[in-house]
Amino acid sequence: MPVNDxxxxxxxxxxxxxxxCRQDTGKGPFCKHCIKIQPVDELGNYFDLFDLGxxxxxxxxxxxxxxxxxxxxxxxxxxxxxxxxxxxxARDNTAYLNHALSTLSDPVQRAEYLLSLVSGSYxxxxxxxxxxxxxxxxxxxxxxxxxxxxxxxxxxxxAGESFRQxxxxxxxxLAELFSQLLGGNDGAKGEIESRLNQIKYLRKTGARIExxxxxxxxxx
Amino acid sequence: xxxxxxxxxxGTAIGIDLGTTNSLAAVVRNGRPQALAGEHGVIVPSVILLxxxxxxxxxxxxxxxxxxxxxxxxSVKRLMGKAASDFDxxxxxxxxxxxxxxxxxxxxxxxxxxxxPVELSAAILKKVKxxxxxxxxxxxxxxxxxxxxxxxxxxxxxTRDAGKIAGLEVLRTINEPTAASLAYGMDKLDRGIIVVYDxxxxxxxxxxxRLENGIFEVLxxxxxxxxxxxxxxxxxxxxxxxxxxxLGARPDQKSSRMRALLRREAERxxxxxxxxxxxxxxIPVDSVDYKITITRKEFEALLTPWVERTMGLCxxxxxxxxxxxxxxxxxxxxxxxxxxxxxxxxVEKLFRKTPHCDLGPDEAVAMGAAVQADILTGGRDxxxxxxxxxxxxxxxxxxxVMNPLIRRNAKIPAMAKEVFTTYVEGQxxxxxxxxxxxxxxxxxNRSLGSFDLTGIEPQPAxxxxxxxxxxxDADGILRVSALDMKSGKKHDITVRPSYxxxxxxxxxxxxxxFVHARDDIEKRLFIELSQEAKTVINATEKALELIxxxxxxxxxxxxxxxxxxETALGGSNxxxxxxxxxxxxxxxxDLAARMVNSNFGEFLKDKSIDDAKKYVN
Numbered sequence: 141m142p143v144n145d146x147x148x149x150x151x152x153x154x155x156x157x158x159x160x161c162r163q164d165t166g167k168g169p170f171c172k173h174c175i176k177i178q179p180v181d182e183l184g185n186y187f188d189l190f191d192l193g194x195x196x197x198x199x200x201x202x203x204x205x206x207x208x209x210x211x212x213x214x215x216x217x218x219x220x221x222x223x224x225x226x227x228x229x230a231r232d233n234t235a236y237l238n239h240a241l242s243t244l245s246d247p248v249q250r251a252e253y254l255l256s257l258v259s260g261s262y263x264x265x266x267x268x269x270x271x272x273x274x275x276x277x278x279x280x281x282x283x284x285x286x287x288x289x290x291x292x293x294x295x296x297x298x299a300g301e302s303f304r305q306x307x308x309x310x311x312x313x314l315a316e317l318f319s320q321l322l323g324g325n326d327g328a329k330g331e332i333e334s335r336l337n338q339i340k341y342l343r344k345t346g347a348r349i350e351x352x353x354x355x356x357x358x359x360x
Numbered sequence: 361x362x363x364x365x366x367x368x369x370x371g372t373a374i375g376i377d378l379g380t381t382n383s384l385a386a387v388v389r390n391g392r393p394q395a396l397a398g399e400h401g402v403i404v405p406s407v408i409l410l411x412x413x414x415x416x417x418x419x420x421x422x423x424x425x426x427x428x429x430x431x432x433x434x435s436v437k438r439l440m441g442k443a444a445s446d447f448d449x450x451x452x453x454x455x456x457x458x459x460x461x462x463x464x465x466x467x468x469x470x471x472x473x474x475x476x477p478v479e480l481s482a483a484i485l486k487k488v489k490x491x492x493x494x495x496x497x498x499x500x501x502x503x504x505x506x507x508x509x510x511x512x513x514x515x516x517x518x519t520r521d522a523g524k525i526a527g528l529e530v531l532r533t534i535n536e537p538t539a540a541s542l543a544y545g546m547d548k549l550d551r552g553i554i555v556v557y558d559x560x561x562x563x564x565x566x567x568x569x570r571l572e573n574g575i576f577e578v579l580x581x582x583x584x585x586x587x588x589x590x591x592x593x594x595x596x597x598x599x600x601x602x603x604x605x606x607l608g609a610r611p612d613q614k615s616s617r618m619r620a621l622l623r624r625e626a627e628r629x630x631x632x633x634x635x636x637x638x639x640x641x642x643i644p645v646d647s648v649d650y651k652i653t654i655t656r657k658e659f660e661a662l663l664t665p666w667v668e669r670t671m672g673l674c675x676x677x678x679x680x681x682x683x684x685x686x687x688x689x690x691x692x693x694x695x696x697x698x699x700x701x702x703x704x705x706x707v708e709k710l711f712r713k714t715p716h717c718d719l720g721p722d723e724a725v726a727m728g729a730a731v732q733a734d735i736l737t738g739g740r741d742x743x744x745x746x747x748x749x750x751x752x753x754x755x756x757x758x759x760x761v762m763n764p765l766i767r768r769n770a771k772i773p774a775m776a777k778e779v780f781t782t783y784v785e786g787q788x789x790x791x792x793x794x795x796x797x798x799x800x801x802x803x804x805n806r807s808l809g810s811f812d813l814t815g816i817e818p819q820p821a822x823x824x825x826x827x828x829x830x831x832x833d834a835d836g837i838l839r840v841s842a843l844d845m846k847s848g849k850k851h852d853i854t855v856r857p858s859y860x861x862x863x864x865x866x867x868x869x870x871x872x873x874f875v876h877a878r879d880d881i882e883k884r885l886f887i888e889l890s891q892e893a894k895t896v897i898n899a900t901e902k903a904l905e906l907i908x909x910x911x912x913x914x915x916x917x918x919x920x921x922x923x924x925x926e927t928a929l930g931g932s933n934x935x936x937x938x939x940x941x942x943x944x945x946x947x948x949x950d951l952a953a954r955m956v957n958s959n960f961g962e963f964l965k966d967k968s969i970d971d972a973k974k975y976v977n
Contacts, residue, residue, distance in 0.1 A: 208575050215744055216773060216834045220531060220736045231833050235775035242770065267892050268885055268938075277935055280882045354675055 180233040186240040196318035207241045247311040269338045303346035310339045371499035373737045375729025380437040381561030385492040386730035393727035398491035407434045417487040429620035439466040439477035441514035482525035502529040504733040508563040509535035510583030531736045537567035539728030540694040552689035560695035562588040566674050568681045577746045579681035580769045582673040589697035595662040596626035603652045609645040660702045691715040756793040756802040759887040765830045774832040786818035792842045813842040813851045886934040921947040
């Protein structure tokens, strides 16, 4: 199982003492005694970092606002004349923050992350979904032909639109499944995994279609 | 949070634009960035004259270029961080002889001596530094140096090294278009989306940023490190040669003096054509002066393919940022080549906005670098730049597939971790091979280096858990580590690009991903299916060893299905592979059902667990 990160679920009491003054840091990202920057990945999961409830549905504008506020606290640019340890923590905290943002702003990554938080693991199957296999191969064949006829070009454009639409529909449908899963219905997990795999293949193939059509535009 | 500039013994921190054609410095005074002029103006041409042990840099070197053509070096930025073999194909288009140093790095050969692009760039930086010190009347010891957004790790590292050699502490290397946006956006815009179109002498970059309350968030970046005004000049030179030939003149192209003269005239014609419909140049061949006229129409026809290439990259950057032209609030032009009216028209047409260049296309980058230097030394904390990495970074997994850990346009600093496992029974080491690029197969991407994690306890294939971590800092320097989660054994390296393994250059790689994207889908499907197929075959074979009772003909059917699947694995047709895999699953379905009810039930689950694993070779 590929794990993209190791979610920390310990509470702040599990955090070691301040690296600088060796006292209890308190719960924030800065030591309450000496105000030095502290490792932020020990403070809980990504939802905690942004002070959000654990849920699939997220207000993206709010997320971005909180991201900017936290960037202003941690960014390495503000620590470039600090001690080595401060510089390292600024880098690690910002990297963690950036990763948290990209995870929570993307429906697929958010779903995978939420699954790993809820059930500890998920099956990230690299196997092409049976439902889409023929369709993907057809698109692959279209993309392979050196010059597209007008008809083929239209088919490709339609396939691209259809892929995008189904991706969005599948992603939207995850919200309901997640509220079931978070509500204690473990049965929803399998369905979420299967839909996620479909979304990933739709996305990957869709990106190929776009690249091909864009390339064609460029030649005209 | 910003630390006080407590260190009073430190000198002034400046911003430097180290350009292919021109370089210059700027500093922030009373909160405003200003370019620092020397006796010849703010610009220091990136031209070096090496004659009789004497070194001249900037305007004097450029002025003496034609008579000293054999001793003059320019456009040295094109060699930064490159292998000599990268220039095998276009050595003739370079204004000097490219040599290889002992490590295979591209260098310049003059008078039988080899100079590295790093030391030559250091000489330019030193000149810029001295000019700044003279103007400021103070010691300058720290700088932010700008690089094309599309520079890879090696090119960035080379730039930092040049800074060090010039006696500067390099506070940061920042991307040129981002720097320009800082200079523009710091007081002109509260919020909005801006596009920076940066076409310089040797490189092209496009960056899209979102500004919000002092935060400059780069949304996407695209570019080409081998596209710029130098190419325009080359096109004009070739046109001049064609026309000269028709007049019966045969300029000696082997003579470096003639080449320098042609280039100077081409550059002059290019500038003239910005204002007029035609330009006339004179070239002396065999003591006859030939007059050659170039029309603006001819010039624009020559430019079209180059400019179209930049348009394609602009579209990709918008696509990556998930934006359309309606979302764009401002378009900023940077780099001397945006003075060409044809370029401006095309940019305006694409974005449907009149582009801005009020800071002067030459000065904006250095001014932005000065603003960043001010931020980094604690001068101001209301502005913050959030930049991205231009190319995806990943490792090779089974089948030669690129498994990206950090994607292009990810915000930096960045980190990523992924868990991998082994593919061979009892495997005791794994090779972690690191690549940069957008293609599906590592063979088509640029190798950044590799290392082995050894001492893994022999275990069945698929059992070890090896965690690979990437940390990319704000300068774009990558650190990779691999951890055997069972033994706690760890290996880590700071990635230094290895040369000569893959001479493809970054921009070529991305261009390739446009062209070749089509042939990868089937390959990838096939590779992914083969992993499943191999797992199923493995599980079936183990099941056959364990089970002794079969229905009539069952075992034979299964064995046949295994054989056919193995044949399909040897081929390359993914549809056939899928069919044969389904056949085998059908043939074993009954067996599987019986096993679930028996003690062997656990066994079958392996099938699906193994599907989920990735393999490091």
